[in-house]
Amino acid sequence: MKNTRTLTEGALLAAVFAIILLLTTYVPFVGVITVWALPLPFVVYTVRRGLKPGIMLWAVSLFLAFLIGGLPTVPTAFIFGSSGVVVGELYRRNLSAFSVLIGAGLVYTVNMLLVFLVLVLIIGENPMKLAAELTREQLELAETTLGSFGQGGDQQAAMLEMVDNLVYLAPVMIVGVGVTLAVITKLISYFTLRRLGHTVEALPAFRDWQFPKSFLWYYLIVLILALIGAEEGTTLFLIIWNLLPLLEIVIAVQGFAVVFFYFHKKKVAKAIPILIVAAAVLIPPLLYVIRIIGIIDLGFDLRKRITSQKK
Numbered sequence: 001m002k003n004t005r006t007l008t009e010g011a012l013l014a015a016v017f018a019i020i021l022l023l024t025t026y027v028p029f030v031g032v033i034t035v036w037a038l039p040l041p042f043v044v045y046t047v048r049r050g051l052k053p054g055i056m057l058w059a060v061s062l063f064l065a066f067l068i069g070g071l072p073t074v075p076t077a078f079i080f081g082s083s084g085v086v087v088g089e090l091y092r093r094n095l096s097a098f099s100v101l102i103g104a105g106l107v108y109t110v111n112m113l114l115v116f117l118v119l120v121l122i123i124g125e126n127p128m129k130l131a132a133e134l135t136r137e138q139l140e141l142a143e144t145t146l147g148s149f150g151q152g153g154d155q156q157a158a159m160l161e162m163v164d165n166l167v168y169l170a171p172v173m174i175v176g177v178g179v180t181l182a183v184i185t186k187l188i189s190y191f192t193l194r195r196l197g198h199t200v201e202a203l204p205a206f207r208d209w210q211f212p213k214s215f216l217w218y219y220l221i222v223l224i225l226a227l228i229g230a231e232e233g234t235t236l237f238l239i240i241w242n243l244l245p246l247l248e249i250v251i252a253v254q255g256f257a258v259v260f261f262y263f264h265k266k267k268v269a270k271a272i273p274i275l276i277v278a279a280a281v282l283i284p285p286l287l288y289v290i291r292i293i294g295i296i297d298l299g300f301d302l303r304k305r306i307t308s309q310k311k
Helices: 002-026 028-037 040-049 051-069 071-092 097-123 127-147 154-195 214-228 235-265 271-282 284-300 302-310
Strands: none
Touching: 002 028, 002 040, 002 051, 002 071, 028 154, 040 051, 040 071, 040 154, 051 071, 071 097, 071 154, 097 154, 154 235, 214 235, 214 284, 235 271, 235 284, 235 302, 271 284, 284 302
16 A cells, blocks of 8 residues: 555645646746755655655656657756755655755756766867857857947956866866755745645854864965966966865855854844845955955854844
8 A cells, every 4th residue: 555655645745746847848937936846846855755755766867858859858867866855865864954965966966967967978078168159159259349339458367367267167067056055945844845735944144154174274275376376277377276265155154144143243234245245246346355355254253242232
């Protein structure tokens, strides 16, 4: 009886996945929304039935994806299916919300890396290099057009330099996409499972987010190396170009958490720190200030000092 219910539920969720994949593949505007629901059938099924049934559903989904859109849709089922199974299993083991987020981030990052390597094998060249060349051609065309009107110049040259360095940023982009997908999957899975009656742990409030102090030392070391400089194309150059943006994001998130914490203690409306976040994203000098706040918090426990002053 139990096996029958498991198979029935698996068939139902496989059908749900197929419908979501159909909408995502063939209905462009709707697909932008439905793509985020692709991991949900695997999350729900793994939470309810366990790891092995979840893997079986994943295997079935790969076959369904091939029937729906041929080989191009199989990577989609592979990425979102495996990630959904991992997230569901971590939830089933009652791990902390951050553990689920880290697990999702790791599996998404590994999946994106596999896709990148497959593209390299198929194309025979670094996809980032092709993207950089295409972008450079478009910018040069724009520069020629603006030049005929007496515009362009230094700004265009700076953009071309950024595009040339794009080829070195594959690792940081892979990690960035993986983490972004993990956060979205974690949030959607949390609300879906709660809606279905499962008890799952939520992420702590953003104002309480705290990275290990070791991140401060990593950031300072990489920043010093960046200031010293490294020869383009060397291993050290690649490490600096990929680690520095990631660590800057970590420090900025730490700073934003302090901002939310401060205004929470002052009992100010949440709209104020949200506006500060939006302004910092749009105004680089303000973002530097936020990073300084994050550095101070990591180094000197700024939030503890704010709490002690409050008392």
